[in-house]
Amino acid sequence: MVNNFSKYRTNTHNDWCAGCGDFGILNSIQMALYDLKIKNHETVIFSGIGCSGKTPHFINTYGIHTIHGRVLPFAQGAKISNPKITVIAVGGDGDGLGIGAGHFIAAGRRNIDISYIIFNNGVYGLTKGQPSPTLRRGIKTKNSIHANINCNIDPIELAIVSGFTFVARGYSFDMKHLKNLMISSIMHKGLSFLDVIQPCPTYNDMIFNENNTGSNEHSSQSYYKLEDTNYDPVINKDDDELTQHKKLNKIFMKSRELGHKIPIGVFYQNNIIPSYHDRLNDIMINYDMIPPAFSQISDQNNNTTADISKLLDEVSLK
Amino acid sequence: MVNNFSKYRTNTHNDWCAGCGDFGILNSIQMALYDLKIKNHETVIFSGIGCSGKTPHFINTYGIHTIHGRVLPFAQGAKISNPKITVIAVGGDGDGLGIGAGHFIAAGRRNIDISYIIFNNGVYGLTKGQPSPTLRRGIKTKNSIHANINCNIDPIELAIVSGFTFVARGYSFDMKHLKNLMISSIMHKGLSFLDVIQPCPTYNDMIFNENNTGSNEHSSQSYYKLEDTNYDPVINKDDDELTQHKKLNKIFMKSRELGHKIPIGVFYQNNIIPSYHDRLNDIMINYDMIPPAFSQISDQNNNTTADISKLLDEVSLK
Amino acid sequence: MVFDHTWMIGGPQGSGVDTAANIFATVCALNGYKIFGKREYYSNIKGEHSYYEVRLSNVKVNSTTSNINTLVGIDAETIIRHAEDVVSKGIIIFNNDILKVKIDEIKTMDDYFNIRLKKYLSNKNKDFSVHGILETAKDRKVLLYPISLLDILTKIPKLTCRNYNSYRLLNIIYVSLSLAIFNVPFTSISDVIGKIFYSKPNVIKHNVEISKLAYQYAVDNFKIISNLKLNFKHDMLIKGHESIALGKIIAGCKFQSYYPITPATDECLYLESKKFINKNMVDEVTVIQSEDEISSICMAIGSSLTGVRSSTSTSGPGFSLMVESLGWAGINEVPIVITLYQRSGPSTGLPTRHGQEDLLFAIHAGHGEFSTIVYASGSIEECFYDAITCFNLSEIYQIPVIHMVDKFLASSIITCNKFDLGVIKIMRGKLLHDVNKDFKYKRFEITKDGISPRSKLGQHNGIFWNTGDESDEYGHITEDPLCRIQMMDKRISRLDLIIKNIPKSQQIVLHKLNEYCIISWGSTAGPILDAIKMLERINIKVGFLQIKLLQPFPTEYVKSSLCDVRIIIDIESNKTCQLGKLFKQNLHRDIDYYILKYTGRPMTCTEIYRSLKNIFNKTATKEMILTHGK
Amino acid sequence: MVFDHTWMIGGPQGSGVDTAANIFATVCALNGYKIFGKREYYSNIKGEHSYYEVRLSNVKVNSTTSNINTLVGIDAETIIRHAEDVVSKGIIIFNNDILKVKIDEIKTMDDYFNIRLKKYLSNKNKDFSVHGILETAKDRKVLLYPISLLDILTKIPKLTCRNYNSYRLLNIIYVSLSLAIFNVPFTSISDVIGKIFYSKPNVIKHNVEISKLAYQYAVDNFKIISNLKLNFKHDMLIKGHESIALGKIIAGCKFQSYYPITPATDECLYLESKKFINKNMVDEVTVIQSEDEISSICMAIGSSLTGVRSSTSTSGPGFSLMVESLGWAGINEVPIVITLYQRSGPSTGLPTRHGQEDLLFAIHAGHGEFSTIVYASGSIEECFYDAITCFNLSEIYQIPVIHMVDKFLASSIITCNKFDLGVIKIMRGKLLHDVNKDFKYKRFEITKDGISPRSKLGQHNGIFWNTGDESDEYGHITEDPLCRIQMMDKRISRLDLIIKNIPKSQQIVLHKLNEYCIISWGSTAGPILDAIKMLERINIKVGFLQIKLLQPFPTEYVKSSLCDVRIIIDIESNKTCQLGKLFKQNLHRDIDYYILKYTGRPMTCTEIYRSLKNIFNKTATKEMILTHGK
Ligand SMILES: Cc1ncc(C[n+]2csc(CCOP(=O)(O)OP(=O)(O)O)c2C)c(N)n1
Ligand SMILES: Cc1ncc(C[n+]2csc(CCOP(=O)(O)OP(=O)(O)O)c2C)c(N)n1
Numbered sequence A, B: 001m002v003n004n005f006s007k008y009r010t011n012t013h014n015d016w017c018a019g020c021g022d023f024g025i026l027n028s029i030q031m032a033l034y035d036l037k038i039k040n041h042e043t044v045i046f047s048g049i050g051c052s053g054k055t056p057h058f059i060n061t062y063g064i065h066t067i068h069g070r071v072l073p074f075a076q077g078a079k080i081s082n083p084k085i086t087v088i089a090v091g092g093d094g095d096g097l098g099i100g101a102g103h104f105i106a107a108g109r110r111n112i113d114i115s116y117i118i119f120n121n122g123v124y125g126l127t128k129g130q131p132s133p134t135l136r137r138g139i140k141t142k143n144s145i146h147a148n149i150n151c152n153i154d155p156i157e158l159a160i161v162s163g164f165t166f167v168a169r170g171y172s173f174d175m176k177h178l179k180n181l182m183i184s185s186i187m188h189k190g191l192s193f194l195d196v197i198q199p200c201p202t203y204n205d206m207i208f209n210e211n212n213t214g215s216n217e218h219s220s221q222s223y224y225k226l227e228d229t230n231y232d233p234v235i236n237k238d239d240d241e242l243t244q245h246k247k248l249n250k251i252f253m254k255s256r257e258l259g260h261k262i263p264i265g266v267f268y269q270n271n272i273i274p275s276y277h278d279r280l281n282d283i284m285i286n287y288d289m290i291p292p293a294f295s296q297i298s299d300q301n302n303n304t305t306a307d308i309s310k311l312l313d314e315v316s317l318k
Numbered sequence C, D: 001m002v003f004d005h006t007w008m009i010g011g012p013q014g015s016g017v018d019t020a021a022n023i024f025a026t027v028c029a030l031n032g033y034k035i036f037g038k039r040e041y042y043s044n045i046k047g048e049h050s051y052y053e054v055r056l057s058n059v060k061v062n063s064t065t066s067n068i069n070t071l072v073g074i075d076a077e078t079i080i081r082h083a084e085d086v087v088s089k090g091i092i093i094f095n096n097d098i099l100k101v102k103i104d105e106i107k108t109m110d111d112y113f114n115i116r117l118k119k120y121l122s123n124k125n126k127d128f129s130v131h132g133i134l135e136t137a138k139d140r141k142v143l144l145y146p147i148s149l150l151d152i153l154t155k156i157p158k159l160t161c162r163n164y165n166s167y168r169l170l171n172i173i174y175v176s177l178s179l180a181i182f183n184v185p186f187t188s189i190s191d192v193i194g195k196i197f198y199s200k201p202n203v204i205k206h207n208v209e210i211s212k213l214a215y216q217y218a219v220d221n222f223k224i225i226s227n228l229k230l231n232f233k234h235d236m237l238i239k240g241h242e243s244i245a246l247g248k249i250i251a252g253c254k255f256q257s258y259y260p261i262t263p264a265t266d267e268c269l270y271l272e273s274k275k276f277i278n279k280n281m282v283d284e285v286t287v288i289q290s291e292d293e294i295s296s297i298c299m300a301i302g303s304s305l306t307g308v309r310s311s312t313s314t315s316g317p318g319f320s321l322m323v324e325s326l327g328w329a330g331i332n333e334v335p336i337v338i339t340l341y342q343r344s345g346p347s348t349g350l351p352t353r354h355g356q357e358d359l360l361f362a363i364h365a366g367h368g369e370f371s372t373i374v375y376a377s378g379s380i381e382e383c384f385y386d387a388i389t390c391f392n393l394s395e396i397y398q399i400p401v402i403h404m405v406d407k408f409l410a411s412s413i414i415t416c417n418k419f420d421l422g423v424i425k426i427m428r429g430k431l432l433h434d435v436n437k438d439f440k441y442k443r444f445e446i447t448k449d450g451i452s453p454r455s456k457l458g459q460h461n462g463i464f465w466n467t468g469d470e471s472d473e474y475g476h477i478t479e480d481p482l483c484r485i486q487m488m489d490k491r492i493s494r495l496d497l498i499i500k501n502i503p504k505s506q507q508i509v510l511h512k513l514n515e516y517c518i519i520s521w522g523s524t525a526g527p528i529l530d531a532i533k534m535l536e537r538i539n540i541k542v543g544f545l546q547i548k549l550l551q552p553f554p555t556e557y558v559k560s561s562l563c564d565v566r567i568i569i570d571i572e573s574n575k576t577c578q579l580g581k582l583f584k585q586n587l588h589r590d591i592d593y594y595i596l597k598y599t600g601r602p603m604t605c606t607e608i609y610r611s612l613k614n615i616f617n618k619t620a621t622k623e624m625i626l627t628h629g630k
């Protein structure tokens, strides 16, 4: 298996800490791309800033390592312009839910066909372990002066409320499961969200500590898989309004479930809400046929191909 | 009644359009302040940018008209520094849930004792009627080229997910009801959110059109009051975890209720989650006693009163 | 003989001042007048005072003057505010109702204005009333044309379309009255009405009826101002924001993200609403309203990475939010065009008013050091060609371009020749349409000219990485100090390349040279050119160097142009002489005089003319602050 | 005789390089050495190369040199990277294990570096191996002190505390070996270990044991370097970020908001963790971690409105996000202090490296025109006093102050005298503690000096309004053009007031004057001062004018100071000569030479010394780009 997806690897030195959950996510992305046989040059990984932000440099596809909190706007601009590329956006929990939270919500409202993966480690890793928005109140991470003063937000709930149409949670050390989630999220036509629990052994290893096992193997026992239950995350085209509503209530309840085991898997998949692509196509005559990146703007003599004569007529005096 | 609250009025000319819902909100704020007998100089109204942003100029309390989308950070900085003042933050739906959405979520995580009122008119009023984040997809407002392409977010749900501990909806033309909501929200110790449906006759009068009555009086019939039902929005100190959880599920369901009538009133009130003030007091020795605004920093000779000898010891060579 | 007539209409925001002025300008342009028009309004949706000046002439005009020849007041406030500026023998058209209006009761008037007005009237021994104001006007030999709206309105047949805003009636009446005194044929009015309301036949009919009544009223009651028969045939009557939008379309801009903000929104809405032709297919610009300006610029950058010509338009507050991402575009050599519609700052400032206050900010925007081009247009026509130039420069030099325009340009209107599409080329620089698969592609390859072949997302064999960190030739992070130097040098060196390669005429417009020479930038060129013409009429000659390329600064070219110039006069719409500072920094030469304005109102040619005359008369101070405008 | 010795320790991030260097510096300082120390590290949490130089002297030193006298390698990479810089008769201490390490297998080494190294070694006919590197060192008469860590480690009694990071062992070993060759008494080492780990007695015991073993090993095997008996009694050994934090505390800053960012975070964590005394009560700074930098500055402004001295600290990317709100503070005359820790840009740049690249951006930050003060500190001591000055200026002039510091200052360490608290005054300007109720309070009252009495939220009779729009004296929106002028003039006029009122010594530090004179700003002052001293030793005299007040620019004072200066040399850590531009803009005078560095590594005094010497020898080019550092 190691070499199967080597064509999605670069030679760039990876300087994450030993044991970092990021490795599992990176591998899962590469495995998913391999399984889906997506062409390297038709894939773009966008990232924010943080330890997680370095991800694209390790993947042999187009890789755009943007700025802190803005990964979704960059990714959306690219995907709207070239709908043919597979766009994966990755970033930290601080990046996506702290400084970038406004974009998260706005992206949900658009439902552009992108897979967004948050590396959820409860801390600002690259700035040395300050609490991130997903860290629960009262928890003291390794490098902090006092226990976290802020309440956490739940990425799953927030994604659903914001309008993401595919919402799932994975665990970075369960790579096979995670890979499958990634495959589903990439296949989904619309905006997907993957909340990946990512232990940061350097600053926030609480995930291990909770079970007091100190080993990765065992900690995956703190999770259970939604697909192993009879939970139904899908809202289908033929569900009527009331059914949709009832399902959504259940989905919400699942996302807020109490209990010692954390559910992983797909929480929500909405097949009704049209993607932004379809919406643009509704208001633009030829968006689907000639999206921005495929428009030719000049001929071989470098003359413009745009013909504004009708527009000039409007301002002409005749 | 007109003159009762005149001490909360300024002489500043109000240039909102005739029939604008903002008037009802403005009056309700003034009435609530009057009823609560809050001193003018101990109140601060912060606002964002937009038609709604002009509100503080019409109220005879401290009034801070900030910049677009940032009303909550300004208000929080002030309230943390001077916990004695009553802080009301107001702003548009574009201001608070578009450009300012990230601050909305972060504020929820803190739960600072502020009342935040969103003037929800579905449009960017002051920039001439572009769709705002609360406008439903497919609706075409008066000044737009095509129907709204983005889905809306529901402020009530978002507020609950973000951690606001008092969440209510009002209607700008039901001023008495609105005033009472404001009073409750000001009294609540923690971060309150008031989503006020505010018709914008100039750009988005759909609220009227829905009932095809064209009159304000009648349109209040599109609402029903939560307090008139046996709905229980309050999570109490003595509710155990499971009760809390069940209540919260119901609250979520209510916020997502289907139906032709829109519920107004209090959706959610959490009396358990400690306010930021209490949290700060937990980690700082004297925050409650001498918050920043009450710290004396110099004596009558303009000498500092801070004594850093212990800190200098730490860096001293001895 | 030069005919030069300023017609102004004013009324509350929402009363159709804009429509009225557009009809007026169009009809006059159709009748051969050269036009310059300008709109002023408050940051308000309905009710505050707004006005529109339309200057008519038989020679080209590029600005407004300080004078009004015909003032049309839809309401009393217009008369109160502007009567003072009506020239002797000018006309004031007003509804005689307003004589009853008490000034103190007009809520929309600033206290400051009222205090000044009281002083002004009492100095003239007049009442603080509309009556007092009109009397001072009369004393100055202004002709008063009171009308009885009632008389006209009662003649109107029953309203045919219900809910028809009555204000709209008034504006049609006033504009028709006005046009009558310019002696334009009524048919040209009804044609324009027909064109404007083309989708609503009922409205046309109704408006034409009303218009006719008003026209007749004027013919019956007023004297004719102008009997000019002009044979000019203008091609276009166009506004600045339209001009820029058309430039973008021609340039092949296919993606525009924006967040609503005055005065940039108009251009975006224009782009969004227009369809045009590309290779016989209906084509459009993908226009995205984003959640904030940070998102706007990031989306535009994302789009550009796919090889698309992309852009965003904004004004000061939005631009402030963009500067972090601008640096990312800079370090990653991403071509994008930011159209910066300046307005009065700081902060929210005077959000619907003019200013040229963002020059030095634009040049230094963003932390760290990277290259950008800052390019300023001086007229509505330039806006069109420059928009295209900006995209070309952006792609040739792989660099963000900030196209500086402003509120004055955006919302002014002018008659001009049809755009010359023949001179336009689309230059895409080193954009690769396919990539040689035999070499491992390096996005930031070190090349002789410092510019690397550019691949785009999705392209075969062209994979690259971008990062905001310092990077190697592939785009992977590096902290190697010598690679850092190489990359910094590569990025910054293109500023020299730009100065070397851009045609001089695109760097500077050398309008004239003289012992006394003006330097300026952006839209202030309009009133300057008009002022220079006015001075020529009294035989004073003054040079004018309009700098368009502001970053990189064309130091040598400016220096050589000015070597024989003795007195340099810097004219800008700001307080801190921003071009002046740039000039001094690059030329190590002081400026002799400054003419500045920062009231949020554009300069008039009259003001500049007077200040320049003072310089020649040696009665000038080093800094002259202009104040005209309401 | 001048003793000047640079000790450097290097190893992977996370291996305790920092702790080792701190112990080393503290022990040496306690033994009378004057210290300057500096840390370099990658933007990485664990594994990349980091190093710490500690320069010891018997005279004050303010910078590092280009030379290493003793190099201590925790790993092979340290030796590979730095051996080249070890001087003849210098020492390299390393574990002999590393001879086995293959350079190509070290993943953390940049390709660029390896290519250069290969060339360097092959030029010298050496292998591309650790061995080859050490041989070239030996050829230069460097003393090699290989140690057998195994020998030492086997002597260690069974580890007493479990999970004790073994790297920490190594760093204690290396620092103890090093201190032994400086002949410091072992007790001073054990004292410092005791102080550092004061809360963990087991760790102390264990470390002291190990330390003793290593100390003895060195005494047995190595030659002693220094026998200096120094009688200096230094008061403090302090880092830049601590110095700023202490300044803020003394200044009475009670609110600090921040968003984590290198290198600003350290100061914030310091403030958050410290308690101190105010009127016999334990007191603290309220430190808030916000959701982004926009929120940080807005919160700080909100806090300031309540009459609190408030502040935020950030670096380039964060500052970029703050500029919109900065303008709001400007137009509303809100005192706040923004501590701007510059690092290498643009964009994310080299996020843990040094730079002075944000000067012109800071000065022009934000759209529109408003006043700010930009103030730069040149040394760790200055940081303390300047932090206080910044708060005073901010309140006196009701103006945002940008306090420019940088990564070099933040993470360097120095021995210095105890801060003189006696000279410090807290000046709050026109802040009102109660408001006369007989007059209606006007926040923006027009006053003679252009500064209005300032009320605060919650104050009786002091109600005011603020808006980002242009406003009247009460703070209500106005669009009146003349009121606009008044308000703009009021806000901008204080720049003149500032220049007039701030003591000259706070504007500029006139270190020396001479025919040849350096101008510079910020932390580059350190290596400049040291370089000047080096030149003096060869009888070359050069002046130095360190400009602290950069906005408003003290033009007249600079001009008069430099009137007799013939050659001006601008020295800055950036590529585009930012101070130089400012200088030219204000003085209309060209600069003769530039010494620049933009590798992310601070200048060394050696580099500056050499460049200056070239100037005197007439072998200099106009721009000299420095490159030293790994
Ligand atoms: C505007 C801006 N502010 C702050 C930073 C500093 N910064 C770098 S990484 C980071 C936090 C990263 O945390 P997270 O997003 O959770 O990613 P992780 O490192 O945990 O993967 C911050 C705040 C920055 N780069 N840009
Ligand atoms: C950074 C920035 N971007 C854009 C604007 C322009 N702007 C002014 S008001 C407004 C929208 C207001 O909409 P909303 O917040 O819903 O308030 P409303 O006018 O509807 O009350 C915008 C975008 C601005 N002032 N600042």
Ligand code: SF4
Pocket (backbone or CB within 6 Å): A015, A016, A017, A019, A020, A021, A022, A051, A052, A121, A125, A126, A199, A200, A201, A202, A203, D045, D046
């Ligand atoms: S700091 Fe945490 S998140 Fe970052 S690389 Fe190390 S373990 Fe991973």
Ligand code: SF4
Pocket (backbone or CB within 6 Å): B015, B016, B017, B019, B020, B021, B022, B051, B052, B121, B125, B126, B199, B200, B201, B202, B203, C045, C046
């Ligand atoms: S535009 Fe709408 S929201 Fe704004 S004042 Fe008018 S009616 Fe009210």
Ligand SMILES: [Mg+2]
Pocket (backbone or CB within 6 Å): A050, A092, A093, A094, A119, A120, A121, A122, A123, A124, A125, A132
């Ligand atoms: Mg994280």
Ligand SMILES: [Mg+2]
Pocket (backbone or CB within 6 Å): B050, B092, B093, B094, B119, B120, B121, B122, B123, B124, B125, B132
């Ligand atoms: Mg709104």
